[in-house]
Amino acid sequence: MGIHKVDRLAVLLASAALATAPLLFGSTYTIGVLTVALCFGMWAASWDFMSGLTGRENFGHSLFIGAGAYTAGFLNVEFGLSPWWSLPAAPVCAVLFSLVLGLPTLRLKGPYFALAMLSGAAVMQNLTIIFSSYTGGQDGLNGIDPILDSPLAYYYLVLIFLVATTIILKVIANSMWGTLLRAIRGDEASCQASGINVNFYKIASLMISAAFAGLGGALYAHYQLQVGPDLFAVVLSINIIIMVYVGGLGSIYGPVGGAILLSLLTESLRAFSEYRLWVYTLVLIFILFFMPQGLIAPLWRRIRSYVA
Amino acid sequence: MVQILVYGAVISAIYAMLAVGFTLIFGVARILNLAHGSFYALGAYAVYTFTAVVHLPLWLASVLAVLFVAAFGMVMERVLVRPLRRSSLAVLLITLAVALMVEQMLLLVFGSEARNVPSMVNATYHFAGVDISSQRLLALIGAILILTSLWLFMQHTRLGSAILAISQDAEAAQYMGIPSDRIYSIVMGLSAGMAAAAGVLVAPFQTVIPGMGLLPLFKAFAIVVVGGLGSIPGSIVGALLLGYTETIIAFKISIEWSQIVSVAAVLITLILRPAGLFGKRAAF
Numbered sequence: 001m002g003i004h005k006v007d008r009l010a011v012l013l014a015s016a017a018l019a020t021a022p023l024l025f026g027s028t029y030t031i032g033v034l035t036v037a038l039c040f041g042m043w044a045a046s047w048d049f050m051s052g053l054t055g056r057e058n059f060g061h062s063l064f065i066g067a068g069a070y071t072a073g074f075l076n077v078e079f080g081l082s083p084w085w086s087l088p089a090a091p092v093c094a095v096l097f098s099l100v101l102g103l104p105t106l107r108l109k110g111p112y113f114a115l116a117m118l119s120g121a122a123v124m125q126n127l128t129i130i131f132s133s134y135t136g137g138q139d140g141l142n143g144i145d146p147i148l149d150s151p152l153a154y155y156y157l158v159l160i161f162l163v164a165t166t167i168i169l170k171v172i173a174n175s176m177w178g179t180l181l182r183a184i185r186g187d188e189a190s191c192q193a194s195g196i197n198v199n200f201y202k203i204a205s206l207m208i209s210a211a212f213a214g215l216g217g218a219l220y221a222h223y224q225l226q227v228g229p230d231l232f233a234v235v236l237s238i239n240i241i242i243m244v245y246v247g248g249l250g251s252i253y254g255p256v257g258g259a260i261l262l263s264l265l266t267e268s269l270r271a272f273s274e275y276r277l278w279v280y281t282l283v284l285i286f287i288l289f290f291m292p293q294g295l296i297a298p299l300w301r302r303i304r305s306y307v308a
Numbered sequence: 309m310v311q312i313l314v315y316g317a318v319i320s321a322i323y324a325m326l327a328v329g330f331t332l333i334f335g336v337a338r339i340l341n342l343a344h345g346s347f348y349a350l351g352a353y354a355v356y357t358f359t360a361v362v363h364l365p366l367w368l369a370s371v372l373a374v375l376f377v378a379a380f381g382m383v384m385e386r387v388l389v390r391p392l393r394r395s396s397l398a399v400l401l402i403t404l405a406v407a408l409m410v411e412q413m414l415l416l417v418f419g420s421e422a423r424n425v426p427s428m429v430n431a432t433y434h435f436a437g438v439d440i441s442s443q444r445l446l447a448l449i450g451a452i453l454i455l456t457s458l459w460l461f462m463q464h465t466r467l468g469s470a471i472l473a474i475s476q477d478a479e480a481a482q483y484m485g486i487p488s489d490r491i492y493s494i495v496m497g498l499s500a501g502m503a504a505a506a507g508v509l510v511a512p513f514q515t516v517i518p519g520m521g522l523l524p525l526f527k528a529f530a531i532v533v534v535g536g537l538g539s540i541p542g543s544i545v546g547a548l549l550l551g552y553t554e555t556i557i558a559f560k561i562s563i564e565w566s567q568i569v570s571v572a573a574v575l576i577t578l579i580l581r582p583a584g585l586f587g588k589r590a591a592f
Contacts, residue, residue: 057397104579111340112582114400115529116574122526123571130564234522238404245401281408288398288405289391 006307010300015163018260022155031151035223037263038158042165042216044243044255049169050209052250053178054202055185056106060117061213061240063101063124064094066232068214069221070128073141076222078134083147086218094214095207102206107199118234125232140228147222158219162256165212170252172208181205182250235277242284248297257296311440312555318444320551321451325506326524327531327543328455329499335538336475337492338396339389342403344503344528345521346410350377351504352511352520353414356423366426374504381500382493389496390489407521414518425511447509454505455544458498462540471495475538523567530570534577536587545585549573 018038022031043065051058068090075081075089097120105116128135135141148154172178180201183191192198221227230236240259247258262283266276287294330344354376358369384406392398427443462468473481474491482488506524514520531550535542550570558566577584 055397057400101575104575108578108582111396111400112533112578115340115533116578119526119530119571119574123568126564126567130562238408241401277408277412281405281412284401284405285388288402292395292398 006304010304011163011167015159018159019156022152028151031155032223033264033267035151035155035158036220037260037267038155038162039216039220039223040240040243040259040263041162041256042219043213043240044247044259045162045166045169045252046209046212046216047240048244048247048250048252048255049173049212050205052244052252052255053173053181053185054205056202057114057241058117058206058209058237059114059234059241060101060119060121060237061209062232062234062236063097063117063121064210064213065217065220065236066121066124066128066227066229067094067097067210068217069227069231070135070141071214072218072221073144073227076144077141083145083222086147086222087215090214090218091211092214094210094217098206098210099203102203106202106206118237121232121237122234125229128229128232135229138229140226142226144221144225144227146225154223158223161215161219165215166253166256169208169212173250173252177201239280242280244294245287246283246295248294251294251297253300254294254297258294261296312552312559314440314444314448315559316552316555318448319555320548321448321455322506322510323524323527323531323551324455324544324547325451325502326528327535327547328458328540329502330528331532331535331538331540331543333495333499334532335540336471336495337385339385339403339492339496340396340400341496341499342400342525343384343406343410344499345523345525346407347377347381347500347503347521348507348524349414349516349518349521350380350410351507352425352514352516353418353423354504355508355511356418356425356516359426360423370508373508374501377504377507378497378501382497384500385493385496390492407525411518411521418518420518423516425516427512441513443512447513450509451506454502458502459540467494527570530574532584533574534584536584539584539586542584542586 018034022034043061046064047058047061050056071090071093072083072086075085076083101117101120102113105113128140129137132138146154148157173181180191180196183196184198184201188198217231220231239262243259243262244255245258246262247256248254262280266279269276269279291298326344326348329347330341333339333341333344351373354373355366355369358364358372359366362369364372388402388406389399392402427441462472470481470486471491471494473484473486474488478488503524507520527550531546532543533546534549535544535546550573553573554566554569557569
């Protein structure tokens with residue numbers, strides 16, 4: 001099962017649209033906003049791969065983001081390595097975190113995983129403040145080197161990573177592997193009874209999810225040139241979950257669209273930044289009550305049925 | 309030493325009130341309520357409003373604050389949670405939305421600076437060489453009284469038996485003629501009222517800020533995991549364990565390290581005994 005022709009065309013069109021956007025509104029500020037939106041897209045897609053497919057809500061995705069971002073910061077600022085090293089190192093570090101928290105909690109059912117991840121992220125935020133002599137405390141690590149000097153070139157680099165992430169995750173989700181993950185969401189007990197090693201699949205999918213979230217975190221760190229304890233904040237995880245809901249749970253491409261849409265929406269409401277969380281909260285309530293399938297994925301499915 | 313004993317008892321009692329409410333609504337209605345911390349914050353702010361703005365006597369303000377938050381919890385259950393009950397993820401997210409909304413509302417109305425609530429009693433006692441404010445002792449006594457009356461209510465009234473019946477087997481209880489929807493509403497009110505009472509009791513010696521509900525939510529969750537999700541005795545024992553460990557570490561090492569205790573406890577419990585100390589089912 002590869003990617004359908006119509007979907008291939010859509011990926012091309014969407015990438016082309018994202019690639020021309022900074023050329024049309026060429027200010028450095030807009031490019032920055034778009035780069036951040038793409039990072040959110042990576043985080044939302046990676047969240048959706050684990051939680052959307054297996055139905056185990058991860059309320060501490062910021063743990064992996066922060067782990068990736070701080071890995072980038074440490075390697076670059078403390079050890080003086082070239083910023084390119086962050087790109088392989090950040091996913092590895094995030095995967096280690098996913099093993100530490102995933103192994104004890106993922107074999108359990110119910111809400112344990114969600115809440116253990118939530119507290120895991122909160123503890124890491126506390127730890128970065130406690131060990132402030134290494135992590136810089138509230139101020140975080142400053143003076144991270146950029147990977148590419150031109151913001152526009154860096155935007156394209158992040159865009160390539162986002163498109164690659166989305167395609168890889170979507171291909172895995174459409175394969176046998178993804179079907180298994182969805183089967184686990186449907187009925188874990190009967191999966192186990194048919195001889196599927198449910199825990200292996202859940203932990204492996206969390207590791208994949210963490211790897212891409214960590215990569216996104218490193219890319220974000222090299223855009224901001226600074227990392228701080230806020231990257232572990234619960235609010236960040238929650239924003240990502242809302243983005244996924246707006247996009248459409250379990251579709252991978254929907255959450256990417258939802259993330260870009262919501263980041264640009266909140267950015268355009270910057271003048272009312274106090275009300276930013278209100279926007280997120282009201283959008284969440286509206287979606288939960290009136291569009292439980294989300295906005296972007298169902299829309300695309302409808303367009304697709306006309307075209308194909 | 310005496311200080312650790314008394315401070316640990318106070319913090320454990322407050323944690324127990326929060327955790328019992330949290331575990332009650334989960335055990336009965338299977339609602340994992342992320343808005344539980346906001347009930348606590350709302351209780352503290354309500355007592356602040358009734359005393360500092362409306363100028364009511366403190367005891368009346370406290371009672372009104374608890375009743376107000378209990379009513380808020382019941383309205384939330386009826387309007388927001390009940391229509392989404394079919395999906396547990398939707399319920400989790402709607403309680404999250406309420407938690408965010410309450411925090412934003414408090415921020416909007418009261419601003420981000422800390423508010424002060426007057427003490428209900430002002431004396432300070434000397435106790436084997438240490439000073440202990442009577443407000444802390446009042447919080448301890450209040451929490452013990454509330455927990456005891458909850459225990460008596462659950463064990464000796466018809467309504468209490470109905471709640472226990474629903475928590476054991478909701479379907480069978482419904483066949484026996486117990487109106488489960490009304491019970492869920494009542495339990496949400498009870499749970500919210502207890503969280504608010506905890507907020508009211510600690511308001512005089514805690515900083516009252518809009519985000520004050522987040523940490524108690526983590527603590528309540530940690531306690532409930534250690535004690536066993538859905539078990540009331542478990543959450544009281546868990547509260548004592550966690551409250552004392554935190555106090556000892558806060559006194560001997562540092563306040564920051566004490567924040568790690570709860571999560572370490574969660575992880576250790578989930579690895580060694582996922583059902584918790586008093587949980588019957590193996591983590592559902």
